[in-house]
Amino acid sequence: MRLLPAGRTAVLVELDDAGQRRRLHHALSDHPADGTVDLVPAQTTVLIQVESADLLPGAVAHIQDLLSGGLDAVEERAREPIPVSVRYDGLDLSDVAELLEVTTDELVKRHTDQLWTVEFAGFMPGFGYMSGSDWPYRIPRRSSPRTRIPPGSIALADGFTGAYPQASPGGWQIIGTTDAKLWDEKADPPALLLPGAVITFEAVTS
Amino acid sequence: MTYFVVEMAGPRTLIEDAGRRGWAHLGISGCGAWDRRAYQQGARLVGNTAGLGCLEVLLGPIRLKCVGGPVLLAVTGADAQVDLNGSPRPSGRGFLVTDGQTVTVGVPATGLRSYVSITGGISATPTFASVSADPTRGMGPASLKTGDILPIGDGLAGVIATEPVDVAPASQELVLHGVWGPRDDWFTSAGQRSLEETTWRVGEASDRVGTRLVGPSLERAVTGELTSEPVVRGAIQVPTSGVPLIFGPDHPTTGGYPVIGVIDPDDADRLAQARAGVVVRFAMSHSDV
Numbered sequence: 001m002r003l004l005p006a007g008r009t010a011v012l013v014e015l016d017d018a019g020q021r022r023r024l025h026h027a028l029s030d031h032p033a034d035g036t037v038d039l040v041p042a043q044t045t046v047l048i049q050v051e052s053a054d055l056l057p058g059a060v061a062h063i064q065d066l067l068s069g070g071l072d073a074v075e076e077r078a079r080e081p082i083p084v085s086v087r088y089d090g091l092d093l094s095d096v097a098e099l100l101e102v103t104t105d106e107l108v109k110r111h112t113d114q115l116w117t118v119e120f121a122g123f124m125p126g127f128g129y130m131s132g133s134d135w136p137y138r139i140p141r142r143s144s145p146r147t148r149i150p151p152g153s154i155a156l157a158d159g160f161t162g163a164y165p166q167a168s169p170g171g172w173q174i175i176g177t178t179d180a181k182l183w184d185e186k187a188d189p190p191a192l193l194l195p196g197a198v199i200t201f202e203a204v205t206s
Numbered sequence: 207m208t209y210f211v212v213e214m215a216g217p218r219t220l221i222e223d224a225g226r227r228g229w230a231h232l233g234i235s236g237c238g239a240w241d242r243r244a245y246q247q248g249a250r251l252v253g254n255t256a257g258l259g260c261l262e263v264l265l266g267p268i269r270l271k272c273v274g275g276p277v278l279l280a281v282t283g284a285d286a287q288v289d290l291n292g293s294p295r296p297s298g299r300g301f302l303v304t305d306g307q308t309v310t311v312g313v314p315a316t317g318l319r320s321y322v323s324i325t326g327g328i329s330a331t332p333t334f335a336s337v338s339a340d341p342t343r344g345m346g347p348a349s350l351k352t353g354d355i356l357p358i359g360d361g362l363a364g365v366i367a368t369e370p371v372d373v374a375p376a377s378q379e380l381v382l383h384g385v386w387g388p389r390d391d392w393f394t395s396a397g398q399r400s401l402e403e404t405t406w407r408v409g410e411a412s413d414r415v416g417t418r419l420v421g422p423s424l425e426r427a428v429t430g431e432l433t434s435e436p437v438v439r440g441a442i443q444v445p446t447s448g449v450p451l452i453f454g455p456d457h458p459t460t461g462g463y464p465v466i467g468v469i470d471p472d473d474a475d476r477l478a479q480a481r482a483g484v485v486v487r488f489a490m491s492h493s494d495v
Contacts, residue, residue, distance in 0.1 A: 004388035005493035007468030010438050012388045038230040040436035042460050047436035049230075060495055121233040122434060122460030125343055129434070166344070185333055185345065191232050 001067060003060060008053040009037075011060055013046045015071075018119060018131065021046060022196070023074040027066050033059035041120045041195050043129070079198040081115060084163075086154050086201045090174035092142070096156060100137055108203055110135070111175070116161055116199040121191065126165040126183030128193025135159065145171035152177045154201070161201075163193060176201075208274030210324075212354040213308065216268040219350040220339040221330050224257030229334050230459040236439060237338040237346070240414060240455050240478035241319055242471075244283035248323030251280035251300040253366035258327025258359065259337040261350070263320040269310045270322075270356070276304040277358060278325040278366065284317030284479055285373045298371035317376030317479035325366075329359035342415055342456045376479040380486050382452075382469045384442065385493040389432065389464035393444070397425035401442070401450070401466060406486040414456040416443075417477050419486060423448025424466065434462045440474035441465045442488075452477060 001020070004012040015021040025041045032039065033048055035055035040047040050059050088108045097107040114132035121128055139156040146169060149155065153164045155172035162172055165183035182192050193199065212219075224245070225238020239245035239262055248260055261268075266286050280300040281288045288295045289310045295301050297320075303309055311320050330337040330347040339346040350356075390398060400422060409418035424444055437443065437460060441453045445463045452469060454477070467490050469477075480486070 003495055005385050005468075005495040006388050006436075006465070007385060007438055007440055008470055008493075010468070011495050012435065014388075037227050038236075040230045040459060042435040043433045045433075045435040047230075047438070049438060056495070120434075120460065121231060122436075123233060123458060125233045125345070127233055189232075190334075195231055 003063065006047060009051070009056060010047055010049040011056065011063070013048070013063060015044050015046070018043055020071050023071040024066065025195070027071065027074045028063070031066070033062040035059065042122070043119055079196065081198045081200045082192070083200050083202050084178055084180045084192075085204045086176040086178050087205065088176040088203055090154065090176045092173035093175045096139060096173050096175060099139070107175070111161070112201050112203055114200070116201070118193045118195050118197045118199065119160075120195050121193065124164075124166060124168055125185070126191040126193060127162060128191070128195070128197075130161045130193070130199060131159060132161070139173055141171035142173060145169055149174060150177070152179060152182070154178055208272070208277050208358045210270040210272055210356040210358070212268070212350050212352055212356065213271050214267060214269035214310075215350040215352050215354070216263055216266050218264040219268055220262045220341070221259045221328055221347045222262045222338045223259045223327075223336055225338055225455065226334045226336045230436070233459050234334055234345075235340060235343070235456050235459060237336065237340045237455050239321060241283050241321065241475045243475045244319070244321045245323075247298070247371040248280050248282040248321045250367040251282070251298070251371060252278045252323045252325040253363045254323060254325065254327055255362045255364035257336070258361040259330055260324070260328060261322040263311055263322060265318060266311045266313045266320060268350070269308055271308045272303045272305060274305055276302045279303050279309060280323050281311055281320055282323070282371055282373065283319050283321040284314035285375055286314040286320045287312040296370065298373040300366065315375065316378075316481075318481055319478050324358055325363055327359045327361040329357045340456055376481075377476070378484055380473070380476055380480060380484060381489055382473045382477070382486060383489050383491070384440070384467045384469035384473070386467045386490050387465075387493060390466050392426060392428040392432070392464040393466055394425045394427045397427070398466070400424055402488050402490060408480045408482050408484045408486060410482045412482065414454045416451040416453050416457060417480060418451045419449060421449060424450065428464075432462055432464050434460045437461045437465055438468060440469040440471065442467045442469065454478070
């Protein structure tokens with residue numbers, strides 16, 4: 001665990017693993033440092049941005065307090081899984097299966113057998129980076145990125161599954177499509193894939 | 207009711223305010239006026255208290271016709287010529303605009319972005335508690351076009367500052383102060399030295415997402431891939447090319463390339479006025495964190 005400077009008004013906390021990061025994020029969500037403007041999780045890091053430079057030392061002391069109490073005492077919240085229907089018809093499905101030396105049916109089975117946790121958002125509003133409860137694969141990005149990945153695409157890269165709320169260029173490997181409303185800026189919350197949410201994918205044919 | 211009709215929209219004029227805060231964890235960028243100092247100066251000159259909408263005018267020219275009024279208007283930021291019905295008005299000072307009059311903001315002699323502030327603020331439908339345009343994500347109001355109507359809101363007016371704001375020519379050479387990290391240790395000491403010793407230039411491909419620099423490639427000590435991590439406005443990110451870019455207000459909320467340092471908020475404001483070719487130097491220090 002390390003505290004890394006990120007300018008005059010922010011600090012980046014680097015944790016040993018995603019579990020520790022989730023615990024620190026929970027602890028800071030429940031007990032924010034004074035003057036917190038943004039609290040942003042990523043895979044093994046959390047960024048705390050405060051209103052002004054004079055509030056940063058206080059925020060750093062607050063984080064050190066939380067960490068000295070031991071993050072293991074912070075319980076990870078149990079969440080009810082949200083089912084998301086997917087048509088496994090993605091352009092890269094058979095290429096990915098071949099890469100992993102499994103059949104496409106086996107790949108779909110592996111993908112639908114997992115509990116996926118939204119670790120963090122980023123890249124575009126509502127795009128969630130999800131890690132699987134028992135997903136051993138690290139999938140390389142496509143060697144040449146696509147200029148347009150259609151909205152609703154379910155895709156794989158590194159150890160993550162992602163879902164595209166809007167059309168975008170991208171190098172992730174597309175395995176399927178969902179009609180689920182991933183992003184609605186008028187809704188509260190606006191994103192289906194909120195950091196911390198647990199997702200299960202269900203295969204559908206139409 | 208007072209409104210302005212856009213008679214000439216300029217190449218890119220955006221409605222911006224103090225930006226979106228507290229949504230970065232959902233991938234929503236801060237946005238808002240890039241030159242926050244100029245934005246705040248404009249707000250004070252017209253007596254706007256809260257984070258109300260103004261126009262961020264990239265390289266003019268724009269022409270707005272007033273319907274209704276009278277209303278107080280001020281132009282700050284880049285040193286563009288301002289006219290009311292064809293007669294010059296000083297920049298950096300509020301003036302009244304009445305029904306039927308037209309205001310023009312010309313192409314600035316130096317700098318890039320002029321800010322038009324009007325008492326009550328320019329109203330638009332807020333997205334995540336802000337009227338800021340985010341063209342990169344297609345969020346918020348669209349960029350201005352001819353014929354648009356800009357309604358003036360009834361935002362709370364406060365004290366009007368009567369001291370004029372100095373609208374100086376934008377600097378052709380910027381020294382950007384900042385702190386090292388979070389990933390300065392991903393660069394060799396030669397790479398770190400090169401950041402401070404190089405005379406960088408602002409590249410053509412710069413926009414509100416980031417200011418791309420032109421210069422040498424910074425030598426890496428760690429060559430592996432970085433797991434995506436949160437980034438802030440003013441972050442100096444070093445992509446695969448090794449040539450740094452500095453994130454502006456519309457930056458992505460997470461990024462997968464190492465950030466060697468972060469420039470101070472005031473210096474990030476000054477970058478809003480840096481045209482392609484402007485010289486940039488870095489003066490970095492170590493943070494206490």
